Amino acid sequence: MKGKIEQIRKQLTAFHDRMQSDATDDARLAELRVQAEEIVGQMQAVSDSMKTRVEQIQARLGTLGEPPAPGQPPEAPAVTEERNRLLNERSQLNLIVDDAGNLSNSATQLANNITNVRRMLFAQTLFRHTEITGDLFAEAGSDFIDEIHRFRGTLGSWISFVFRFKQFQLLSAIALSLGAAALLLWGGYRLFGRFLRRNGDGDPSYLKRLSVVFWSTIIQTVALAAFLSATYLFFDGFNILRPDVAPIIATVFGFIWFVNFVWKLTYGVFSPNAPEWRLVRITNRGAKLLTVAVLTMAIVNGLGYVLAAVSEALNSPLVLTIVKSLISSVIVGLLLIAISFIRPSMRQEEDADAYGHAWPRVVAIPLRVLGALLILAVLTGYVGLAAFAATQIILTGAVFVLIYVGFLSGKSISKQGAFKNTIVGRRLAQHNKFNEVALDQTGLIAGLGIYAFALMFGIPMILITWGFQIADIESWFFRFFTEIRIGNVSISIVGIFAGILLFGFGYLITRWVQKWIDGNVLARSQVDLGVRNSVRTGIGYLGVGLAILVGVSAAGINLSSFALVASALSVGIGFGLQNIVSNFVSGLILLVERPFKVGDHVVTGATEGIVKRISVRATEIETFRKQSIIVPNSDLINSPVGNWTHRNKIGRSEVPVAVSYDADPDQVMKILLELVEQVPEVLRNPEPHVEFLSFGPSSLNFELRFHLPDMGEGMRIRNELRIAILKRFRQEGIEIPFPQQEIVLHRGKPILPEEGDARGGA
Known part of the structure; x- marks a missing residue:
């Protein structure tokens, strides 16, 4: 461990030296900052591991106790030896922890210094002031002619070198790059092919138009980026690129991607040749003019960066780079002002072939202000700021438009009832039998996925255009997905996703085991339904519990960090959840x-x-x-x-019967037994019998009692017996009487309250 710390100390010293030498290279400074932050993470891990061991040693020393004071009986030699060994180890660990903390502080300070240097470099680049004079353009003109000759010689010698010595490597690199791009493009068309093609008769729906613009722009842009990136990497890997040509080739590839991205998005939104696919309500003439203007701005701005890269690679004078950026910024500003005077607006009742109307003021005025500000920045000498602003207006504006289109697409597809009308929705309904509710929920999930994808695609592009390096973005994404600290609690997005996936996998395994045991083992053992349900439920509880433990462990959540909060809330939660816990335990008992x-x-x-x-x-x-x-x-x-069915389904059933006082009780009992014996479902053991229950007010009351093997059949059998009894009694002339009452009326003089009883009664 000491050797590793010493090696990191030397590495930090080398980083300090590199920061001084690369003070003007933002890309290398970004890489140095990422490496310094990695050192901070390593030292933090070393410190945490050492502190854990120190705490263990401290606990053991507390168990051993203090050494005996003078005059007290000596302790065992083994105890003394262990205490001394632990004290020595603790001292060494404390030294390592201190060194790790110092190195972590140094690395943090280095990372902060690099951040400050990059911030100053960015500000200096933007706000560098240049005097705009006639001599500036004259000097730039002569330097430009010299640069053309040197560029022609450099490019010619490189091409000659490649075709003479690297022809096979060049063809191999291009073939591999085309293969990578074709594979990505084929996969994109396989997955999203229906969203990339403008097919179908009639006017497409708004959701269809949004989907075509969003996915066609992304898939084709990503495919081109894969091809260009792979080509550059293969060129570099096969040693085709020379140091003086590599930055020019990289900038040209970036220019091609930039123009293609703006073209695909502009063509998708304005759709100059297919008004039925247009996302905005403008005239055909306006769509064509806007497409040409936006594409021209992208080409001019991109060429400015390509020419600047050529000047930097050939070590041309700085004045030449300034004039190139000046010209491209002025052209972009003039184009913005020109766009504000285009008349693309179309009223509700007008046809797309109409001449059009002027922009609303809320659009025209900002365009003119932006164009004027670009030209004003150039005239006042802030060429770098003007070039940066022009790039943001074009590229950042295009990215924001793409994100907005993605949001609109996600919003449209997540509306209630919208997803079922899509191709995917119809397939899910046809092949997977999704109902309307399931399709709406799937559409909501798809909409959220499109939101997330649009942000994941757009935010890095915006950050790059604002001066952030790829190393910065990679570092942020890595830290976001692997380690988010909230106080002393560390959360990993990747770990959480892994935990969720493992929990889902464990849940599916549990369901499969439940189904297999219930359908094979228990079903073949002829176990009753109650036992099968208990076993299936118990397996479900056990499997889900294990899946939760595995998921939490995979997520890397340290539950000990929540121990204090959990203990503080346990009493209140216990009172609040006591009924739920009681029901849960009762369910297990059942x-x-x-x-x-x-x-x-x-x-x-x-x-x-x-x-x-x-x-x-x-x-x-x-x-x-x-x-x-x-x-x-x-x-x-x-x-x-x-x-009623605890051990079996056998149960007794009763049919009460009432007959008149004229009926023969023995005959009635005989008839009832004859009828019940004709029912095959009635058990013969215990045998049916008839009880003479009572003498009623107007009837003799009997009750026919019999046992059935299944209590569930009792209602049907009792109904059939009542019908049979009624028919038999009618045949035998046995009457089932109505309830009767005798009312006795006493006639005589009424007794008034104030008169006495003449009869002497009370």
Whole structure:
């Protein structure tokens, strides 16, 4: 560890020297800053690991206790030896932690110094003042002629060198680059081909137009970027590029990509030759003029950077670079002013072939102001600021337009009922049987995905145009996805996604195991439905619990960091969740003890029905009127529950019968037994019997009692028996009487309250 720290110390010293030598190279300064931040991370990891070991040593020393004071009995030699060894190790670790902290501070200071140097370099480049005089243009003209001759000689010698000594490498690099671009383009067309082609009859929908513009611009731009990047890397890898030609080739490739990007986006938005695909309501003439003007601005601005790169590669005088940027900025400013005078607007009732109307003032005035400010910046000598602003107006404006189109596309596709009308939505509905709700939810997810993709594509491009280096963006993305610190808590986006994926995988495995055990092992063992449900639920709880543990571990979440907060909230949460915990524990008890199972006929309180589902919190009981009642599990544990089908489905059923007093009781009992014996579902053991229950006010009351193998068939069998009894009684002349009452009326003189009873009664 000491050797590693010493090596990093030497590396930091070398970084200081490189910062002084590369003080004007922003790209190398960005790389140095990233490397310095990596050193900070390494030292932080070393310090954390050492501190953990120091804490362990401190805990062990506390267990061993202090050495005995003079005059006290000596301790065991092994204890003394261990204490001395731990004290020595702690001292060495503290030294390492101090060195790591010092190196971390030095690296942090170096990174901050590099940031300040880059900020100053950026400001100096933008706000460098140049006196605009006639001598400046005269000097630039003579230097430009000399530069043309030197550029011709440099380019000719490089081409001659390549064709004489690197012809095979050149062809190989171009072939590999074309292969990489073709593969990416083929994959893009395979995935998004329907979004890239303008096909179909009639007017396409607004969502279709947005999708075509957004995805065609991105796919074709990315494919071209892959081709150009791969070409440059292969050229460099095969040693085709010379140091004086490499920056020129890189800038030319960037110019090609820049112009192509602006052209694809402009053509998609304005659609000069296909008004039905146009995203904005402008005339055909206005669309063509705007397309030409925007593309011209992109070409002029890009050529300014290419010519500046040529001047830098050939070590031309600075005045030549200034004049090139001056000319391109003035042209862009004039084009902006010219665009403000185009008449592209079209009223609601007008045709696309109309001449058009002037821009609204909210558009025309800003265009003129921007153009005038560019020209004013050039005339006052701030050429660098004007060139930077011109680039931002074109490139950053194009990127913002692309992001906005992506947002509009995501918003349109996430509207309720919109996704089902897309090609993907129709396929999901046809092949995967997605219903309308599932399609709407899928459309919402697709819209959010388009939002995220637009930002992921656009934000890095904007940052690059604003002077940030690729190394900066890579560092930010790496830190964002691998380590986000909130206080002492470190969160990794990649780790969280990995945890979510592992949890999802564990959940799917759990469901598959549940289905396999239930459909193969338990089904073949002829286990009843209640046992199968209990086993399936138990496996689900166990699998989901393990999946959660694996997911949390993979996410790298240190739960000990939340221990203090959890302990502080545990009492309040315990009181608030005690009913939920009670129901959860009760649910586990019901699954283990199984006082009832799914499909049982139970009675609890005023609820009677069939158990449909037993979950961790409650049990669902369906009444015979098809009403679902959710009963908390704790109520089922703490209250009496009657189960008609606990061990089996055998149950007794009764049919009450009332006959007149004129009927023969023996004949009635004989008829009832004959009828019940004709029912095949009635059990013979225990045998059916008839009870003479009572002498009613107007009838003799009997009750036919019999047992059935399945209580669920009781209603049907009782109905059939009642019909058979009624028919048989009519045949035998046995009457089923109506309820009768005798009313006795006493006639006599009414007794008034103030008169006595003449009869002497009370």
